[in-house]
Structure formats: structure tokens, C-alpha cells
Amino acid sequence: MADGSPEVPEDLAQVANEKGIPLDLMRRALALGFPAEAVKQQIQTPGADAEQAEKFIAEQERIRAGGEITIPEELAKAAAKNGWPEELIKRALALGAQAEMLITQMEAGIRPEQAEKFIAQQERMRAAADRGEQVLDLSWMRVPTEWGIRARPGKKGLTVGALNIGSYGDVPDKWPYQSEMPRGAHPIPGIAAMGYSIYEKAELWADNAADLYEEAVQRRWRPATDIPWDTLEPLPDEIERSLCQLCTYFCEKALLAGDVVGRWLPEMSYGYHEIKLYLSTAEFDAARQFEVFRKRALSNGGGMGLQSPGYFHRAIIDTRVWTETSVVLHILSHSFLIGLYQVGEYVAHNEAESLIFRLSMQDVSRQIAYGVQHLKQFLLRKQDKREEVHSYLNKAEAVMVFDEERDTPLREALIILLGGGLAKEQILDGVRKLEYFKRRWLRDYVARLAAAGLPERRERLHPLLKKYLEEPAVAQAA
Amino acid sequence: MTQETKVQATFPSIEWFNALRDIVNSDDAYKRIGTCDAAVGIKVPESQKHFLLTFEAFEVLAVKEVSETEAEDSDFWLEMPYERWREMIQNIKDNGKADLHHTLNTIDLEDPEGFARSHDGYKRDAFYRFNQTFQHFFDSSARIDTKFA
Numbered sequence: 001m002a003d004g005s006p007e008v009p010e011d012l013a014q015v016a017n018e019k020g021i022p023l024d025l026m027r028r029a030l031a032l033g034f035p036a037e038a039v040k041q042q043i044q045t046p047g048a049d050a051e052q053a054e055k056f057i058a059e060q061e062r063i064r065a066g067g068e069i070t071i072p073e074e075l076a077k078a079a080a081k082n083g084w085p086e087e088l089i090k091r092a093l094a095l096g097a098q099a100e101m102l103i104t105q106m107e108a109g110i111r112p113e114q115a116e117k118f119i120a121q122q123e124r125m126r127a128a129a130d131r132g133e134q135v136l137d138l139s140w141m142r143v144p145t146e147w148g149i150r151a152r153p154g155k156k157g158l159t160v161g162a163l164n165i166g167s168y169g170d171v172p173d174k175w176p177y178q179s180e181m182p183r184g185a186h187p188i189p190g191i192a193a194m195g196y197s198i199y200e201k202a203e204l205w206a207d208n209a210a211d212l213y214e215e216a217v218q219r220r221w222r223p224a225t226d227i228p229w230d231t232l233e234p235l236p237d238e239i240e241r242s243l244c245q246l247c248t249y250f251c252e253k254a255l256l257a258g259d260v261v262g263r264w265l266p267e268m269s270y271g272y273h274e275i276k277l278y279l280s281t282a283e284f285d286a287a288r289q290f291e292v293f294r295k296r297a298l299s300n301g302g303g304m305g306l307q308s309p310g311y312f313h314r315a316i317i318d319t320r321v322w323t324e325t326s327v328v329l330h331i332l333s334h335s336f337l338i339g340l341y342q343v344g345e346y347v348a349h350n351e352a353e354s355l356i357f358r359l360s361m362q363d364v365s366r367q368i369a370y371g372v373q374h375l376k377q378f379l380l381r382k383q384d385k386r387e388e389v390h391s392y393l394n395k396a397e398a399v400m401v402f403d404e405e406r407d408t409p410l411r412e413a414l415i416i417l418l419g420g421g422l423a424k425e426q427i428l429d430g431v432r433k434l435e436y437f438k439r440r441w442l443r444d445y446v447a448r449l450a451a452a453g454l455p456e457r458r459e460r461l462h463p464l465l466k467k468y469l470e471e472p473a474v475a476q477a478a
Numbered sequence: 479m480t481q482e483t484k485v486q487a488t489f490p491s492i493e494w495f496n497a498l499r500d501i502v503n504s505d506d507a508y509k510r511i512g513t514c515d516a517a518v519g520i521k522v523p524e525s526q527k528h529f530l531l532t533f534e535a536f537e538v539l540a541v542k543e544v545s546e547t548e549a550e551d552s553d554f555w556l557e558m559p560y561e562r563w564r565e566m567i568q569n570i571k572d573n574g575k576a577d578l579h580h581t582l583n584t585i586d587l588e589d590p591e592g593f594a595r596s597h598d599g600y601k602r603d604a605f606y607r608f609n610q611t612f613q614h615f616f617d618s619s620a621r622i623d624t625k626f627a
Contacts, residue, residue, distance in 0.1 A: 342583055346583065
């Protein structure tokens, strides 16, 4: 401009106009040496307005003119708590850093020596700009994250868990960012919120998640080629129909599990990537189980069976918080499912079926392991939520019992498979074995809840489930 | 055609489990199943023989003869009468691997107390999580010339 004040770039001017911020304020900001791009990002921050900009720029001008830098009380407290020297804070404020941003950085674990490197670089950049030198903006190279990290592979290779060293292993109780920034990276202002709803560690965490992720990747299997499909042989019609009915049920369960987890993943903030990674494999496991049971149903002369009533499916989908979803899906529903897989392996007629059920057991047991560990950690951190967990289970167990009573195809298919056919003695044998196996499922379900820190659930089970624990185990499979 | 020379070992003994460990630790098919981390106790009540197997990453790290308490101080332990152990191992020997009626899961389901037992409902699930690893481990005993004590 003719008077020597800086030209406001077109894109900055457009944003300023949209926000109702006078262009003169922008010129004053540029005259202070702030890069145009940084000014644009700053005024794009939600809540930024002309009054706030005027106040900030006036303060910066006052500081540049030799005015004293005052540290806001809240920032001073945070600095004292986190060991950031007062002088460092003043240098950061002189560079135009916002108090809220500095507090966030402290809470994210940025150490003062890391901050000092970043600030010194910024000061050099500003000095160069003041001298009118053309310089590259290399500030991103001085990002104040922990540097010099060298994660080492162990017996299982370089695992996700092995990366949790130094500050990268600090998993905060509350994740303060609403963006897609990964844990350990450095935030920039003005990034739009992504709309996650889970920011608290207690609401999703499980210590075993990183290991379960690696386990799922290592123990992956391929239904197309790992299953000895050539061992399938024609089966009696009632057996093939029963097995296909069971496969139809498993296909429904698998799709549902994938959908449910898929709905929740975008709700989980990025600070807890171990959980997101593991649950991604759980989604893949669900896809594989759909695949393998559809393949079994359609590869031995049979076909798909009847749809199940689905009341319990809706109860799972209708859960309102992730912990409720996990408890109902991973512990209650999957305890029942793994029991069915055990039965499937027990009644297998060939090597293909035996292996399908064994490998599927492995997949679903990882999900149970996540569910149990998550509930354990949730109960430890949210002791006031114990009754709430019982209420989740009261509701879900009741719907599951209701659903099971109405799922005649599933019950009769299991009876035929366990008894070996449709003769009267076979049906009686099937009924007896089914009752025996229900006791086993209930025992394992209750044991898992006890391991998660909810041993009293045994006494509070739905009455139609509790009876299996109370009746003597007179019958057995053999 | 050369015939594979089988290691001779008596069940139950530390030699038998060490022979099994050596077989799987040099078996690429075992490694391909994937990593396994579990401490598994073995109990043969009539013989008063107890062992502890440590599965770590892609190998069986250690096999030890231990007390009954130490065998139970594991993720889970496998327990059944000697005759049932003998039947399972003989079945594996005869078929090259467990037939459909002698898999670990089938035996577990047939026993009201369970073949895989634990003091902890979470740890017991390792039996399911790594089931194919354990099945492959015991199936590998087909390569041992097993004598029964």
C-alpha cells in the first residue's frame, strides 16, 4: 500500500469480511510479522470476532512497544503445575500464543524443553521476517513433539504396543482434542471438530486392546483356502438342513456385530487408537465369519435357512453408550455365540466344519476378551455405574431369553444336530445335551462377568437363565 | 523313501513334553497359526504328574514339571483322568491328528467340569483364543513314539 502498511492477501481479506473483521486489523496483524496464513487460521477459529482480534492485536502491539507481559492466572497455575518457567511462558505470549492453547499443550504432556525449541525457532523466524528476509516457513520441523524415538521389535516383531514409549505411551484419561489428530502429534488451531462423542478413557479403554489387535492380525485365516472344503460329504437331509439353519443364524450374528462396531468407531476420539485398531479387526473378523458360514451353507447341497426373530439384535443395536454395547454384544451375546461354536465343533461331520468352528471360536473369544477387560476397567473407574451395568444386563438378558424362546428353528436345529437325527431317541438325546450345554454357557458367562469385577451378577441373572446354574448338572454330553 | 525316525518318550513325563516342544518349535506350520501367549497347566491326577507349558509368541518357550498348585497357577490347566489322556494321545497317534471325537474342544465339552479349567473366567478364554495352536501342539504328538507309563 502507498502508506507502507502491508497488503492484505485476497483470501485473508475474504475470510475477514465474512467474519466482519475490519481489514485494518488484518494489516496491523501482518505488520506485527504474523504470517497471513496463520492470521487466516486464527480468525477462522470458531468464536473469533472483531473484538477478540482487536484485543489480541492491541496486546501484541503493546508488548512489541516494550510493554510488560502479564500471564493470566489460569495459565500461571498450569505452568507451575507442569514445570514451565515463567520466562518461557512470556516468550510464548510475546509470539502471540494463546493462553488456552498453551494450557492444552501442557496438559497434553509437552515438556518445557520441547516447547523451548519450538519457541526459539519461532523467534528466529520472526527476527528474519522483521529484517525483511525471504525465508522458508520451517516451523513444522520444530514441532514440539517428543523426538528421537526408536521403538524396537520384540519376539512378535514391531508391535503397536511396543510404540507406547516415552510420552507416546501416555494415554490421557480425557482426550482434549475434537479433531482427527493422532495421539502424540501437535495440534494447530482452527481445525473443525469431527463430532466424536467418546473422549473419556474409561468409556472405551481395555489394556489388552493393542495385543488383541496384533493377535487378530497374526492369527488371521482365509476361509477360501485354509478350510479343507474337499472334506465335505453329503449329509442326511435333516442334518444338512439343521446345519444350514445354524449357518444362517451365524451369518446374521456376524453382520450385526460388524454393523454395531462400525457404528461406534466414528464416535471414538483419536486419542485411543489402540481401541480403534482392535475394533477394526473385530469388524473384519465379523466379515470373515459371515463369509465362512455362508460358504458352508452353500457348499454341500443345502442353502440358507429361515431368518431369526431378531429381537435381541435390535436390543444390541438400540444400546445407547459404548460400554452398554460392549457388555451386551461382547460378553452376553458372544458368550452364547462361542457356546454355539463349541457345539458346532462338537457335532462337526468333517474336518472342514471342525476347523471352521475352532477358528471362529478364536475370533469371537478375542472380542469377549476386549469386552471383559473393558468392563473391568470401566467398573474400576466408574464405581457409581455398577447398578447401571446391571440394568444393561437386566434388559438384554430378558430380550435374549424372549428371543430364544421364539427362535424355534435354531432350537430344533441344535436338538437335531446334537441328537444326530429325527428319531425319537435322537430327539430326546438332543434335548438332554442342549440343556447340558446351556448350563456350560451360563457358567462361562457368569465366570467372565466375575473376572470383569461383577461377581454378584450370578445372583441377579434373569430367572430363566439362573435356573441353569441352580439345577444339578445330572446330564452330560458323552 | 526314508522313514521318519520318531522320538521315543513316555507319557506323562517331562521328556514327552520336551519332545513335543522341540517338534513344534521347528515346525513352520505351527508358526503360521500365529502368536500365542499363554501359560497352560497339565494335570494327570492318578499319576500325580503336573506340568506347566509356556507358550510365547511363535514358540513353546518352556516346559516344566511342577507342583499341582503351580500347574493351577496358570491361565488354565488341562485335566482329565489318565485313561482319557491315553485315549486322546493314542487317537492322535493312530490318525496322525485328533479325529473329530478327540479334539480338545470336544473333550472339554464332554466333561461337565471341563477339560480346560481355570480359577479365572477371563484367563480360561485363552483356551478358545489360541485353540488351534493347542490343537496343533497336541496333534504333533503323532510324531512321537509314545509309550504309556
